[in-house]
Amino acid sequence: MSTEIKTYLINGKEVWVGNLYKINGKKQSEPIRFYIRPLNQNDAPSMGALSADIYKNLRTGEECFIHRHTQQYFYDVFQNPQTFYNGVFVGGQLVGMSYLKICRNRMELEDELPNAKFDFFAASRNKGKNLVASLGADSVLPAYRGNALNSIMINYRIKQAERMGCTDCTSIIDRKNKWNMSPYFGNRFNLFATATDPSDGGQISLLHKPVGHNTVLSCFKPRIALPYERLDIIDRLLAKGFIGIEFNKEREEVLFAHSFYYQEKENFSDNFIFRRTYVCAKGRI
Numbered sequence: 001m002s003t004e005i006k007t008y009l010i011n012g013k014e015v016w017v018g019n020l021y022k023i024n025g026k027k028q029s030e031p032i033r034f035y036i037r038p039l040n041q042n043d044a045p046s047m048g049a050l051s052a053d054i055y056k057n058l059r060t061g062e063e064c065f066i067h068r069h070t071q072q073y074f075y076d077v078f079q080n081p082q083t084f085y086n087g088v089f090v091g092g093q094l095v096g097m098s099y100l101k102i103c104r105n106r107m108e109l110e111d112e113l114p115n116a117k118f119d120f121f122a123a124s125r126n127k128g129k130n131l132v133a134s135l136g137a138d139s140v141l142p143a144y145r146g147n148a149l150n151s152i153m154i155n156y157r158i159k160q161a162e163r164m165g166c167t168d169c170t171s172i173i174d175r176k177n178k179w180n181m182s183p184y185f186g187n188r189f190n191l192f193a194t195a196t197d198p199s200d201g202g203q204i205s206l207l208h209k210p211v212g213h214n215t216v217l218s219c220f221k222p223r224i225a226l227p228y229e230r231l232d233i234i235d236r237l238l239a240k241g242f243i244g245i246e247f248n249k250e251r252e253e254v255l256f257a258h259s260f261y262y263q264e265k266e267n268f269s270d271n272f273i274f275r276r277t278y279v280c281a282k283g284r285i
Helices: 041-056 071-077 106-112 149-163 178-186 231-239 270-275
Strands: 006-010 013-023 026-038 083-090 093-103 132-140 168-174 190-196 203-210 224-227 242-248 253-258
Touching: 013 149, 026 149, 041 071, 041 083, 041 093, 041 132, 071 083, 083 149, 093 106, 093 149, 106 132, 106 168, 132 149, 149 168, 149 178, 168 178, 178 242, 190 231, 224 231, 231 242, 231 253
Parallel strands: 132 168
Antiparallel strands: 006 013, 013 026, 026 083, 083 093, 093 132, 168 203, 190 203, 190 242, 224 253, 242 253
């Protein structure tokens, strides 16, 4: 995160407070205070207005993965006790929002992480106590971008998931969405698979982060950097057990490393996989 965050507990809800330093890409002479808190039904009008404002200001290429939702849609969202929206405020203005949805089984997760072959709910994982937090709907008003707010909202939801007893966090990124790669990779998510989104036929990357620890990497395979748009090569690499672990924003490259985490582990002890630390050689092609 690019700003110091102070944490408060207000009416039983965790609130984060920090400073913004840019508006419309211009550095401000004085920092501007923002705060993040859980949203509720009373925020639905502001959420609808934010959604409409973001949709009016789409960047080229965002049409395929940014969806506009109405005020009524957000009223309805709060009828689902497993979905939690959080918002970023500057003064009284909602300038960013995102959600966390609790998934208790593979069927619920399929709606959030379509066509994922890895079984996050296998009885052998986490002693059978599996609970997955799916993260989505990352949105920030154009004027407030460049302040790492997406990254801060992701970190906020990881902490929220941990408090709720979740074992895993997942998300999806459209494969053309280079803007949201940095904040997810920066929060230690792994690109472990790709798929086709059944809702619109778009190509998506499936992301995952274990809660409470990082994914162990293999020591005997080199690291490989690839341009994010080289989808054919990336898919072949994923099929060989590599996962995306970092995104270089300047080069627009994803760094891949090998891991046994998303493969069948009959021949591997969970204690061995999670407790050993490996140092991987670096390489490029």
